Amino acid sequence: MNYTIQASQRTPALIIYLIDISASMNMLMENTRRIDIVYEALSLAIRQMVFRSTKGNRLTPRYRIAILAYSDDVYDLLNGIKGIDEIAAVGTLPDLTPKRFSDSAKAFLQAERILQSELPHMQDCPAPLVCHMTDGVATGDDPEPIAKRIMSMSVPDGNVLVENIFISDHMLDQPILQPRRWKGILPETELQDEHAAKLRNMSSPLPESYREMLAEADYLLSPGALMMLPGSCSELVSIGFQMSAATPVRA
Amino acid sequence: MKTNTAAAQDVFSFVSSQSAEQRLSTYHGRFACRYAYGRAMDSLIQGEKGQDFVGVHIEGDSCNFVLCDGVGQSYQGDFAARFLGNTLLDWLSTTREWSSAAFTGFMKDITGAASEQLKQLTPPGEVPSLLREVLEDKQRLGSQTMYICGRIELPSAKKKHGRIWMAWQGDSRLRFWKNDMEISEHFHATMLTSERWSTLTGPVGGSPHVYQTRLEYGVPARLQLYTDGLDDLDAIRQLLPDEQIQVLLDAPHTGGLQDDAAFLELQW
Numbered sequence: 001m002n003y004t005i006q007a008s009q010r011t012p013a014l015i016i017y018l019i020d021i022s023a024s025m026n027m028l029m030e031n032t033r034r035i036d037i038v039y040e041a042l043s044l045a046i047r048q049m050v051f052r053s054t055k056g057n058r059l060t061p062r063y064r065i066a067i068l069a070y071s072d073d074v075y076d077l078l079n080g081i082k083g084i085d086e087i088a089a090v091g092t093l094p095d096l097t098p099k100r101f102s103d104s105a106k107a108f109l110q111a112e113r114i115l116q117s118e119l120p121h122m123q124d125c126p127a128p129l130v131c132h133m134t135d136g137v138a139t140g141d142d143p144e145p146i147a148k149r150i151m152s153m154s155v156p157d158g159n160v161l162v163e164n165i166f167i168s169d170h171m172l173d174q175p176i177l178q179p180r181r182w183k184g185i186l187p188e189t190e191l192q193d194e195h196a197a198k199l200r201n202m203s204s205p206l207p208e209s210y211r212e213m214l215a216e217a218d219y220l221l222s223p224g225a226l227m228m229l230p231g232s233c234s235e236l237v238s239i240g241f242q243m244s245a246a247t248p249v250r251a
Numbered sequence: 252m253k254t255n256t257a258a259a260q261d262v263f264s265f266v267s268s269q270s271a272e273q274r275l276s277t278y279h280g281r282f283a284c285r286y287a288y289g290r291a292m293d294s295l296i297q298g299e300k301g302q303d304f305v306g307v308h309i310e311g312d313s314c315n316f317v318l319c320d321g322v323g324q325s326y327q328g329d330f331a332a333r334f335l336g337n338t339l340l341d342w343l344s345t346t347r348e349w350s351s352a353a354f355t356g357f358m359k360d361i362t363g364a365a366s367e368q369l370k371q372l373t374p375p376g377e378v379p380s381l382l383r384e385v386l387e388d389k390q391r392l393g394s395q396t397m398y399i400c401g402r403i404e405l406p407s408a409k410k411k412h413g414r415i416w417m418a419w420q421g422d423s424r425l426r427f428w429k430n431d432m433e434i435s436e437h438f439h440a441t442m443l444t445s446e447r448w449s450t451l452t453g454p455v456g457g458s459p460h461v462y463q464t465r466l467e468y469g470v471p472a473r474l475q476l477y478t479d480g481l482d483d484l485d486a487i488r489q490l491l492p493d494e495q496i497q498v499l500l501d502a503p504h505t506g507g508l509q510d511d512a513a514f515l516e517l518q519w
Contacts, residue, residue, distance in 0.1 A: 008293075250510060
């Protein structure tokens with residue numbers, strides 16, 4: 001239970017992305033639509049996984065990915081779980097088009113079903129990770145009980161990890177001026193937003209192995225930080241997606 | 252490649268092929284030398300080169316050796332391991348300057364030739380564009396390898412003191428026994444995953460670690476080097492029989508090796 005199993009061809013990591021595509025994702029951040037910033041950050045994370053999965057000229061399928069976009073319904077953008085080699089073969093990710101509402105509970109429920117089906121075959125693999133990105137209050141049912149159930153699921157490497165990226169300018173009392181020097185959100189960090197507090201309850205502690213991987217990329221999150229990022233600028237959104245791909249891999 | 256050109260003169264060389272396995276084998280002369288090489292099962296199935304390298308050259312009382320572990324996430328880690336392994340074997344047999352500064356300088360000086368050769372290894376054209384872009388990024392960052400190299404000059408009845416000189420960067424294992432007592436803990440703090448050699452910049456993560464000591468006549472010793480593909484050996488302090496080391500190389504418990512493995516053991 002220490003999140004040290006390395007992602008490999010035989011023991012691939014599973015990452016499930018839950019992407020909020022509610023209408024507010026059309027709003028601008030740094031003169032760019034939020035949804036486009038998320039698309040760029042997700043594309044960069046996929047590229048990073050390709051980087052970590054190449055040996056010689058070959059891409060070894062060390063990561064398996066599902067991308068669920070949600071509004072008032074859930075859209076499985078990859079039609080199931082796909083290997084990083086299959087995603088690289090296609091070259092680009094499916095479009096993310098904002099729709100209306102933001103029913104994150106439905107997305108977490110679908111993630112739970114995927115995990116229930118996958119976990120029995122993943123006993124030697126790294127603990128799976130669910131990366132949730134949202135910019136607002138959930139409509140529909142409360143996602144927290146479902147997220148808690150997911151966080152209690154486990155493989156020998158550790159419990160399933162849940163990460164939250166919350167695109168908001170009002171989450172912390174101080175702006176983050178230097179994302180690379182930022183220490184992260186701790187259990188005791190004061191949050192200005194009720195929804196942010198809920199998302200924190202749904203966020204796993206950052207495993208030490210992930211923290212070390214991020215430190216190699218010069219992001220200095222402190223021990224005890226949670227897997228929660230305030231997406232107040234594009235760099236923080238990007239860090240959030242990089243965190244999702246920080247499963248240990250063989251050098 | 253193995254040559255034992257003149258057993259009577261006690262000359263022996265072995266350089267691993269990265270495209271074939273070498274079962275555990277032994278050479279007996281003034282040194283007893285056990286060596287082996289295995290590729291990860293994934294590489295074996297795909298017919299790919301291994302990214303480790305091991306080479307040894309024994310000539311009478313002296314022995315030069317190199318062990319490399321190419322960094323899989325760098326560009327063509329097999330290239331860095333092979334280039335550095337062969338280059339260091341040459342250097343060990345010709346240099347007269349054993350200072351840390353001279354060695355560090357040498358490790359920087361060879362990056363030009365390495366980078367020139369790496370340029371020729373362009374990514375294949377038929378791969379998906381995203382993979383090709385990533386491979387091109389990696390090529391710009393260079394090829395990397397961890398390494399341990401060294402030279403042993405044995406003492407003799409006429410020459411009371413011999414010498415061992417070693418240098419390394421990375422987390423490959425370097426274990427040393429004198430009189431059956433393991434003294435490897437002296438090296439542990441310096442075997443760091445973050446350190447390696449790069450075709451682009453030379454030493455990465457710090458300067459090479461250099462160790463040198465006298466060897467006393469009549470004191471038996473054992474030096475064991477292996478890459479992390481054989482990390483099952485880490486907990487074993489006693490001298491393992493050949494067949495047990497071969498079992499670790501065959502790794503039936505995991506359906507073959509999960510990572511490439513190179514092994515070299517010298518006893519005198």
